[in-house]
Amino acid sequence: xxxxxxxxxxxxxxxxxxxxxxxxxxxxxxxxxxxxxxxxxxxxxxxxxxxxxxxxxxxxxxxxxxxxxxxxxxxxxxxxxxxxxxxxxxxxxxxxxxxxxxxxxxxxxxxxxxxxxxxxxxxxxxxxxxxxxxxxxxxxxxxxxxxxxxxxxxxxxxxxxxxxxxxxxxxxxxxxxxxxx
Amino acid sequence: xxxxxxxxxxxxxxxxxxxxxxxxxxxxxxxxxxxxxxxxxxxxxxxxxxxxxxxxxxxxxxxxxxxxxxxxxxxxxxxxxxxxxxxxxxxxxxxxxxxxxxxxxxxxxxxxxxxxxxxxxxxxxxxxxxxxxxxxxxxxxxxxxxxxxxxxxxxxxxxxxxxxxxxxxxxxxxxxxxxxx
Numbered sequence: 431x432x433x434x435x436x437x438x439x440x441x442x443x444x445x446x447x448x449x450x451x452x453x454x455x456x457x458x459x460x461x462x463x464x465x466x467x468x469x470x471x472x473x474x475x476x477x478x479x480x481x482x483x484x485x486x487x488x489x490x491x492x493x494x495x496x497x498x499x500x501x502x503x504x505x506x507x508x509x510x511x512x513x514x515x516x517x518x519x520x521x522x523x524x525x526x527x528x529x530x531x532x533x534x535x536x537x538x539x540x541x542x543x544x545x546x547x548x549x550x551x552x553x554x555x556x557x558x559x560x561x562x563x564x565x566x567x568x569x570x571x572x573x574x575x576x577x578x579x580x581x582x583x584x585x586x587x588x589x590x591x592x593x594x595x596x597x598x599x600x601x602x603x604x605x606x607x608x609x610x611x
Numbered sequence: 612x613x614x615x616x617x618x619x620x621x622x623x624x625x626x627x628x629x630x631x632x633x634x635x636x637x638x639x640x641x642x643x644x645x646x647x648x649x650x651x652x653x654x655x656x657x658x659x660x661x662x663x664x665x666x667x668x669x670x671x672x673x674x675x676x677x678x679x680x681x682x683x684x685x686x687x688x689x690x691x692x693x694x695x696x697x698x699x700x701x702x703x704x705x706x707x708x709x710x711x712x713x714x715x716x717x718x719x720x721x722x723x724x725x726x727x728x729x730x731x732x733x734x735x736x737x738x739x740x741x742x743x744x745x746x747x748x749x750x751x752x753x754x755x756x757x758x759x760x761x762x763x764x765x766x767x768x769x770x771x772x773x774x775x776x777x778x779x780x781x782x783x784x785x786x787x788x789x790x791x792x
Contacts, residue, residue, distance in 0.1 A: 436622070436623075438625070439624065439625035440620060441619060441621075441650070443620065444620035444621075444625040444627075456705075457690070471691055472655050472689060472690065472691060473690075473691060474653050507651070508654050508728075509638070509653065510653060511723060511726070514719075515721075540694035547656065547689075547695060
């Protein structure tokens with residue numbers, strides 16, 4: 431979430447932070463009043479998949495906040511040490527306990543309000559034995575007419591599922607770009 | 612740059628950090644020994660453009676470290692409050708003082724070693740009056756046979772320029788994905 435001015439102390443020396451525009455910069459940064467370290471705050475990437483099996487997609491019922499009990503595609507924050515694709519695979523394993531083969535980037539969504547960029551990859555399930563982790567209450571397959579549209583956890587998930595079923599109907603998948611405002 | 616264990620103090624309360632695996636997590640995080648705040652470290656996005664004018668592209672000679680004096684496409688860290696596209700335009704303005712119209716994402720490059728993802732957009736220069744900012748010594752146009760290949764600042768810039776001229780020769784631009792290892 432976008433939480434400006436959330437840095438109170440310097441991570442290098444522990445002294446108090448002041449928000450000011452450094453002389454060689456053009457925007458406000460968290461600057462240590464003691465050692466001068468500048469603490470940058472930047473957008474985060476969220477990576478996930480659209481795991482497909484025949485005419486169905488796999489959704490996960492969230493066992494964590496935010497949006498406890500609502501449905502989502504498997505997705506989460508990209509970690510250091512991995513590619514976008516590796517992160518999408520990891521989240522699919524962690525949240526759904528599902529094995530997939532990636533089929534390419536499908537949606538790339540700016541979510542400026544919360545300082546995030548979301549990446550969803552199309553993915554082919556290689557079996558339908560799901561073993562969801564602690565973040566998920568239940569993982570199950572949905573046909574388009576079964577998707578719980580009113581109980582989806584995030585707008586990027588709704589956008590991605592809409593585009594997925596649209597593309598599926600016309601028989602051609604493309605990469606979609608959108609801004610979630 | 613990827614600098615594990617670089618957090619020494621809690622940004623909330625200033626107390627000392629310990630690196631450990633939280634009970635609800637599966638990897639080491641910087642956790643405050645006093646207030647318990649968990650400090651996540653995630654990859655950063657770098658956004659830029661390939662500004663084109665006829666058969667030439669615009670490069671900038673760096674006036675800052677790292678790679679002082681070497682040539683780069685205009686690019687920099689995506690900021691909070693902007694989309695990928697807005698960031699690419701901002702960097703093009705700040706580093707090259709150039710006005711462009713974006714023509715779509717061209718390269719998407721994982722740079723795992725330094726915890727970054729790089730995004731370069733094709734862009735059409737609307738004029739050739741450049742007014743580079745303080746981060747740039749000089750901004751000028753290069754034909755393919757003039758590009759200073761041995762003096763390029765970053766491998767993602769080299770990769771993007773190679774793909775750009777290749778696609779230009781065959782008359783069709785595509786979106787390219789690659790991992791820089």
